[in-house]
Amino acid sequence: MPTTLRPFEPHSAWHAVPPALVRHFAATALAEVPDLAEEILREIRNGYPHLRFSLDESGEPMALVGIRHALEGFVRHLLAEEGSPAREHHEVFQKFGRAEVRDGRSLDSLQAVYRLGVRLSWRRLAEIGQRVRIPPPAMYELADAGYEYLDGLVEESVRGYAEAAARRAGERLRLQQRLMDLVLSDHRDAPATDLAERASQVAWTLPKTVSVGLLLRPARESVAPAVGTEILLDMESERPRIVIPDPETGGRTEQLRSTLVGWAGAIGPPVPLASAAKSLRWAEAALGLMERGLLPRDQVLHCSEHIESLVLLQSEELIDDLARRCLAPLEHCAPTHGKRLAETLLAWLETRGGAPEIATRLGVHPQTVRYRLRQIRDLWGEEIDDPDGRFAIELVLRAQRLRERTEAPVSKSR
Known part of the structure; x- marks a missing residue:
């Protein structure tokens, strides 16, 4: 001009x-x-x-x-x-x-x-x-x-x-996206030089482990968070992708939390670099639970801190089918009484303690616990002594408790 x-x-x-x-x-x-x-x-x-x-x-x-x-x-x-x-x-x-x-x-x-x-x-x-x-x-x-x-x-x-x-900047973003695509693909059969070459193009040091996350934009026009050049960030995706190298390095998690204030999303667990796609799949699973209201939706959560929820809540249909079989003895109980029996049974399975310990945990009298435990044994019979049966029952009851804890705030907000 x-x-x-x-x-x-x-x-x-x-x-x-x-x-x-x-x-x-x-x-x-x-x-x-x-x-x-x-x-x-x-x-x-x-x-x-x-x-x-x-x-x-x-x-x-x-x-x-x-x-x-x-x-x-x-x-x-x-x-x-x-x-x-x-x-x-x-x-x-x-x-x-x-x-x-x-x-x-x-x-x-x-x-x-x-x-x-x-x-x-x-x-x-x-x-x-x-x-x-x-x-x-x-x-x-x-x-x-x-x-x-x-x-x-x-x-x-x-x-x-x-x-x-x-x-x-545009060229770096293009090269960075190509690098992320390769990192998140099943690149175990690809020559190691391919990954190293793409990493060198954006001056990224190949780490031993990574965590992969997905972010939810606070607004469509949101500016990219200042995560630093050592962290790969793809803002072109509908749900921005993020690759965190060596996530267990001292202070990195805390630094990332402060950087992502105001954002929501999920960060997958640390995995070897060659297994980055697995970390991404866990982040996708966590995001799915967040969108269903089963995990907090107003923060960037780390899958490693929500393993129980991810394991028990992700396979909802399987857990529901298992619940119908494991909790069948409660079908003929009144809803309130059935719920109390289930709470007592879960406390017993988790602690394997006596009536006083369970009573303290539930906030009831020990004699009430003894009465409920007798009812439980009458309802389940010998099945309650089978290790596999007890494991399945505990799995179902823990899943139900998780749902109640996560769904309660949602229902109150409505």
């Missing part, structure tokens, strides 16, 4: 300079542009030795070309007829901005270089102005115009910088 300068005001001091004197000043300045450009480049090299200078097709430094174009464009602005601003394309200055992205730097040093160039240019133009007798007020206005011109060059570099940064 071309950089332009506003014309001088009709009643300005520069506008009052005789045209012949302006032409003389401009011709003198243009004649000195090559030498001035060389001087500016030398000073830049001395002051900023870390900067690299690309060459154009003729082998000339692009920086020197850009400096000459900038100086010539500014001087020719002074010769524009009827005060209309001269137009000069400054693609080279956009390239400077893109180079800063390529070299991993901010625009600070580049802007400092521009300020150095303007300072040296103004010194030379001031000398020329004295030689050809341009009035000082007109030269002051010329200095203001020079800084305005500098702003335009900076804008060009910022534009180039932003375009290059966006392209680099």
Whole structure:
């Protein structure tokens, strides 16, 4: 995009300079542009030795070309007829901005270089102005115009910088998505070099273990959480995917919790890198329970902290079928009485303690517990002494208790 300068005001001091004197000043300045450009480049090299200078097709430094174009464009602005601003394309200055992205730097040093160039240019133009007798007020206005011109060059570099940064970010996201796809696939038969190569493209160190999660966006336009470059995040998916390397590293879980405040989702258990897909499947299972209201829905939960719920609540149909067979003896009991017997039976199965211990746990009298236990033995008979039978009953009763605990808040909220 071309950089332009506003014309001088009709009643300005520069506008009052005789045209012949302006032409003389401009011709003198243009004649000195090559030498001035060389001087500016030398000073830049001395002051900023870390900067690299690309060459154009003729082998000339692009920086020197850009400096000459900038100086010539500014001087020719002074010769524009009827005060209309001269137009000069400054693609080279956009390239400077893109180079800063390529070299991993901010625009600070580049802007400092521009300020150095303007300072040296103004010194030379001031000398020329004295030689050809341009009035000082007109030269002051010329200095203001020079800084305005500098702003335009900076804008060009910022534009180039932003375009290059966006392209680099987009490329990294594309490479990161390809890496995540491979990590989450069954890549055990793929050459180890494939994974290592894709990881190197985004400077990701292959970990020994990973946890994989799925996130739920607080809002469709939510900004990606600042998880850091060591954690892979795919915001392009409907439910953003996240891969956490070596999740049991000290402090990583706590750091992730604070980073994901306001988000919801599930993080699968730690698994070897080759089994990352398994961690993802557990996260998907947890998310399914969250959407059904069987797990908390207002946080990012870790599957390792909800193993019982994931095991017992995920296979709902199987648990219900097992419950019909294991709890059949309670069918002929009144609902309230049946529920009390079930609570007592679960307390006995979990503790295998005596009546006093169970009574303390349930908050009832020991004699009440003894009465219920006799009823339980009458209802189940010898089945209650079978280890497999007791395990199945305990499994069902634990699942039912989990459902009651998770469904109660949902029903209250309704």
